[in-house]
Amino acid sequence: MNAITLLVELQNMDMRSDENTVLRAATEKSLADTADLNAARAVFAQSDTRTTELKAQLRSLELETQGLAEKIKQVNERLYSGRITNAKELAGLNQDEKMLQRRKRELEDHELALMEQIEAADNLAAAKRAALETISAQTNARHDKDRAALLALDALDAALAHKRAGLRAQLDANTLRVYDTLRVTKKGRAVAPMKNSSCSACGFAVPSGLASRLKTRSELVYCVNCERILAPSGSRCPCWTIPPKPTRRRKTRSCWR
Ligand SMILES: [Zn+2]
Numbered sequence: 001m002n003a004i005t006l007l008v009e010l011q012n013m014d015m016r017s018d019e020n021t022v023l024r025a026a027t028e029k030s031l032a033d034t035a036d037l038n039a040a041r042a043v044f045a046q047s048d049t050r051t052t053e054l055k056a057q058l059r060s061l062e063l064e065t066q067g068l069a070e071k072i073k074q075v076n077e078r079l080y081s082g083r084i085t086n087a088k089e090l091a092g093l094n095q096d097e098k099m100l101q102r103r104k105r106e107l108e109d110h111e112l113a114l115m116e117q118i119e120a121a122d123n124l125a126a127a128k129r130a131a132l133e134t135i136s137a138q139t140n141a142r143h144d145k146d147r148a149a150l151l152a153l154d155a156l157d158a159a160l161a162h163k164r165a166g167l168r169a170q171l172d173a174n175t176l177r178v179y180d181t182l183r184v185t186k187k188g189r190a191v192a193p194m195k196n197s198s199c200s201a202c203g204f205a206v207p208s209g210l211a212s213r214l215k216t217r218s219e220l221v222y223c224v225n226c227e228r229i230l231a232p233s234g235s236r237c238p239c240w241t242i243p244p245k246p247t248r249r250r251k252t253r254s255c256w257r
Helices: 003-032 035-079 087-169 173-185 208-216
Strands: 191-195 229-231
Touching (some): 003 173, 003 191, 173 229, 208 229
16 A cells, blocks of 8 residues: 555544544543432432431321320329319319310321321322432443443454554654644644545645646645645545444544545
8 A cells, every 4th residue: 555545544543543532531421420310319318308207207296196195094084083072173184184185186187287298208209219210220221331332442442553553554754753743733634635626624626736746646745725645536534444344334523525
């Protein structure tokens, strides 16, 4: 292969490698992203805490009600024991019994209201738990997919590195220096195949003299406008050279076809 063909192939590999780097960063970000899961956990924890608090309030009320029932029982025992004959004392006990009964009814009403609140809170917590389980399963599935994608990227990067090293070994140091410099200064695209007699990178019409020199492939020819290395039209675009062999052709951001 002549230098320009090698450079086109090398750039295809390098551009694919650049895309992999972007893809890897996005995949790693997705793998680290648990925002939805954390939010669902927080929502469930909040509803679960609310249910626990309401149940604790109910237990407290039930204990208080039991205490009142015990007191009422004691007052009634004294009232109807026959031991108390003092009318004033009896009237006082009667009054106490009525007051205790009133308070007990208030507590029981409160208990009923709390039970309704607990039922609603339980239902809400169950719904939030179901939502959490769904999001958890979705997150796990996404992370499994991300891990598989990273493994595939590792394999692809290794294949690309091997191919790139093989191509670079066939190019002389000066050509590689020019190519590497242009890759840095021209946003990763050092070589621009011609398209319809123009530079495919900047669209500048290539003078016929330059185009003729390019056909001989004996020297590097540069676009007079963007200064990239020109390659003959029909040079393979990265979308044609994805290793391993793609199941279908893929248009890339930098596709020049
Ligand atoms: Zn150009």
